[in-house]
Amino acid sequence: MRSVWADRLIGLLVRFVGLVILVATLIAAAASFLYNQSQEADQASRVATQVNMRLRDHIAVLEGVRALYQSDTAASGPGIRAYLAALQPQVQAPGMEGVGIAAAVRRDDLAPAVAQLRLNYGRDIAIWPATSPRKIGFAVVLVEPYTPRRNAALGFDMYSEATRREAMRRAWQTGRPAASGIVHLAQERVSKVKQPGFLVYVPVYARQRTALEPADSGDVPVPSTTAIIATMGDARPVEAFVYAPFRTEDMMKAVLGEQLKGVDGIEVRAGEGPSAPLVFSHGTIGWDAHEQKLHVADRQWIIRISYGRFIDRLGRPLGIFLFGLALAVLATQLHRVQRRRIDAAQALAAEKARHAEDRELMIGEMAHRMKNAFARIGALARITLRESTDLQDFEAKFDGRMRALSDAKQMLVTGAVDTVDLGQIIRRELETTGRASDDVTGPDVRLDDEAAQAISLAVHEIVTNSIKYGALAGKGELTVGWRRAAEDIELNWVESGLPETPQIDTESFGTQFIRTLIERQLKGSWNRSAADHSLSITIRWPDRDIAD
Secondary structure: OHHHHHHHHHHHHHHHHHHHHHHHHHHHHHHHHHHHHHHHHHHHHHHHHHHHHHHHHHHHHHHHHHHHHHHOHHHHHHHHHHHHHHHOHHHHOOOOOOEEEEEEEEOOEOHHHHHHHHHHHOOOOOOEOOOOOOOEEEEEEEEEOOOOOHHHHOOEEHHHOHHHHHHHHHHHHHOOOEEOOOEOOHHHHHOOOOOOEEEEEEEEEOOOOOOEEEOOOOOOOOOOOOOOEEEEOOEEEEEEEEEEEEEHHHHHHHHHHHHHHHOOEEEEEOOOOOOOOEEEEEEOOOOOOEEEEEEEOOEEEEEEEEOOOHHHHHHHHHHHHHHHHHHHHHOOOHHHHHHHHHHHHHHHHHHHHHHHHHHHHHHHHHHHHHHHHHHHHHHHHHHHHHHOOOHHHHHHHHHHHHHHHHHHHHHHHHHOOOOEEHHHHHHHHHHOOOOOOOOEEOOOOEEOHHHHHHHHHHHHHHHHHHHHHOHHHOOOEEEEEEEEEOOEEEEEEEEEOOOOOOOOOOOOHHHHHHHHHHHHHOOOEEEEEEOOOOEEEEEEEEOHHHHO
16 A cells, blocks of 8 residues: 555656756746846947957048147158158058048148148149139148058048038037948049948147138138138137048948857948948848947947857757756656766765865975975065065065066966067056056067076066166157077067166176076076167077977
């Protein structure tokens, strides 16, 4: 009798367990569907953020060119050409066609603009279109980097075209970057494959009101004595616009790159709603497209991304459901439960044993590293003590060196890697001084724990000296770069334009400390030279990636 009731009870229990498994499977399938959808939405958001960041980089280039133009209008051509050649925006932030200057011109006297074009490009270039109902225009007098295709835009009066003019006026009135609507770029005239494009403008306000020229028919012209300056209502007078043309397809491909292969479809519209102009499309947009906003200067665009992952979106939840259904059926075979429980217990015991071994190994490694760290800290303390004049001097120097040592170790820990990027060490040290790291260049060089700590300490000492006596004290220019030379890494620190030539006949304790770090810890060498109000430091050590 007991056996019958026990069997019935087990049968009921099996059915209950099967029902629980089925419900849990449905919940898991729904959760998987929603999770995959959320993942795709996050990925689409990251793509939009990447595009927005690239657009902000482009605008930063325009604002830099504007600052250079305002600093010396007379040298706008050579100066801007040299600036862009050094900055290489087409390499650092590809997608922008170039950077141009549209200077104010009087439509009844185009000679100054033609003269500026001749100065910039060594030949006569006409202002076009030849006629315009407006008294003032803004002609393209410079486009860099110069290419035969971009040559087609030279001399174009941008203010004569309504879409461009509307964006230029917004920038003029607000003082902020403004994006035009979709246009056919002037350089598309010579392109075999034409693309929709747009432009971003930043105004160059006049520095003096000595030669006002009207932008609208209601203004009263004043004779020009210097650069042509245009006025518009209550807005500040301008003398030029710095602008960048963009080919939308080239820009999106440059920003997204290989990511295009991971999506089923992308479309970008220059505005909101399905009636907005379609400026870029790739693949096929599905029913599950994710919509994100793009900030193009002062305009808002929409990007829709479809990943088309049917297997992930529906296949995985379906697989979970079928798997759960199979478990519900298998739940009827309770005679195997005990065996499984025993196996699980054995596996758990083995896992605990492995964890214990791993824990002992980690403790041993930690003890070894702590021993090395304490030894290094003790050595730093002894060296700092010998070169310090008093306790306050010791505290300042020792604190700085410990911070540099800590930063190197922190990069290893937070990055969960065994190496640190050389550029990251140098940029981080320069950022603590408030100095921008734009002039820091070099290839990807990875340093292990020991080399990272040595370089961090050495760079810290060099930065400390520069803050006291050199370029980081605001008394000159600083350039930092590194390269691979044969089987070595060569780091160059150059300070130029100093008030006086540094005296390096004798070595201070700090200099001796740097030399010791390089020669003993990195097995390298360093050289310091000073001449003609400049200081050059070269550090060279074996490239351990090659050596390994």
